[in-house]
Amino acid sequence: MNAFDELIHKTNEIIEMSKENYEAAGIPDYLIEMEQSSLRLRMEDLKKQKEQEDLFRHEELEVAMYPQDLPSGQVSIRTLTTVLGGLQTITDSVANTLLNQASSRGPIPQNILERNSWVLRATKAGSFIAVLDLDHDQHLVFEDEDPQQKIITKELFNLFNASDEEESLLEAISSLGERTLRHYAEWTKSLKELGTPISINWRSEREKVSTVAFDSSKAENIYTILHEKLTSREEEIVLTGRLTGLNVRTGSFEFVTLESQKISGRILKEAVPNAIKHLDKRCYVDLLKITTTSSAGKEKITWKMNNSTEITG
Known part of the structure; x- marks a missing residue:
């Protein structure tokens, strides 16, 4: 039971208990109805909020x-x-x-x-x-x-x-x-x-x-x-260069090779902690290169970074 379920349950209990208590105390019906109407509106509002929360989960x-x-x-x-x-x-x-x-x-x-x-x-x-x-x-x-x-x-x-x-x-x-x-x-x-x-x-x-x-x-x-x-070809490659960019939120990276080729793409989530240590440093990167080719010979290349290793010495 989440927070909205608990509030709805408690509001329903209050509606039932207040009606019994008011009637026992001899409160006029129109006053009881005013109080009950306010509680029922509160109940409907909670139900709508719960529906929105459920949709967003x-x-x-x-x-x-x-x-x-x-x-x-x-x-x-x-x-x-x-x-x-x-x-x-x-x-x-x-x-x-x-x-x-x-x-x-x-x-x-x-x-x-x-x-x-x-x-x-x-x-x-x-x-x-x-x-x-x-x-x-x-x-x-x-x-x-x-x-x-x-x-x-x-x-x-x-x-x-x-x-x-x-x-x-x-x-x-x-x-x-x-x-x-x-x-x-x-x-x-x-x-x-x-x-x-x-x-x-x-x-x-x-x-x-x-x-x-x-x-x-x-x-x-x-x-x-x-x-x-369409054809798709996968190739595992290790390149040497500098890791120049890393976006943890979008899961993306930027890398520049020794030949000044700029490569960008997605980074494996598990590779992020290690890559943070190598940011703006010379390192080796393990990449998956995916080349998709059309019948006209047009190529679309995407990269996925699987790991990085700092170059020492």
């Missing part, structure tokens, strides 16, 4: 599915698991890129999977609508810092909002790694084969509702681009 998705051969409110298990299962898999891949590593090698750590699992909270009529929640981590390093789950969902929707054109998909997916590219391709292929249009609404604190939609044609276009036209 999680990300919410409404996933609407429009099966062509079933009445409103019904959906096949195959469609439900394909749509929601694929959505979770892509979320896992994005979370792993942002919180762990962009590499497609190895399993995603269990703690990342557990902290970023969508929960089916409710279903609604109107075709078939699944309401999903993704709870926020309780601890934030900075008071005004966005929860990791909001950052992950924002990256997810940046990907979904990229049009089904090669150029925009190249820009959107290049920083998310080969694993995300593969899973997004598999999901859009499944959507194409299902033939069930879907739409997804995202609700979050201090954000306008964001909506994306997929039909068979759009899903097919995206799959064709991801599967046949």
Whole structure:
């Protein structure tokens, strides 16, 4: 029970007790009603505040599915698991890129999977609508810092909002790694084969509702681009130079090599404490270089810093 639950419970007790006490004391009904009305208004205000707090403790998705051969409110298990299962898999891949590593090698750590699992909270009529929640981590390093789950969902929707054109998909997916590219391709292929249009609404604190939609044609276009036209290559590199910038809040770094090449990108969270010690010093950095290439040969390179080691002597 959180603070609002306790206040609501106590206010409800006061409403019941005060009415009994006033009636026993022979207080006129109109005075009792005035007092009760004030307490009821207080109760409604507390309930509204609790609803707002509950909304701000999680990300919410409404996933609407429009099966062509079933009445409103019904959906096949195959469609439900394909749509929601694929959505979770892509979320896992994005979370792993942002919180762990962009590499497609190895399993995603269990703690990342557990902290970023969508929960089916409710279903609604109107075709078939699944309401999903993704709870926020309780601890934030900075008071005004966005929860990791909001950052992950924002990256997810940046990907979904990229049009089904090669150029925009190249820009959107290049920083998310080969694993995300593969899973997004598999999901859009499944959507194409299902033939069930879907739409997804995202609700979050201090954000306008964001909506994306997929039909068979759009899903097919995206799959064709991801599967046949875009390629992603990963390369682990160790470079020597100076770590010139580090932003803990955004998880980003800037590094200048001995040849004066400036490199910037994301830094692994676990690498931050070590990197702080090496800021503005000559050091070695372990980097993951991700190169995404279009069918026209255009390359988009992103970097992920995994570790740093100071050069001594």
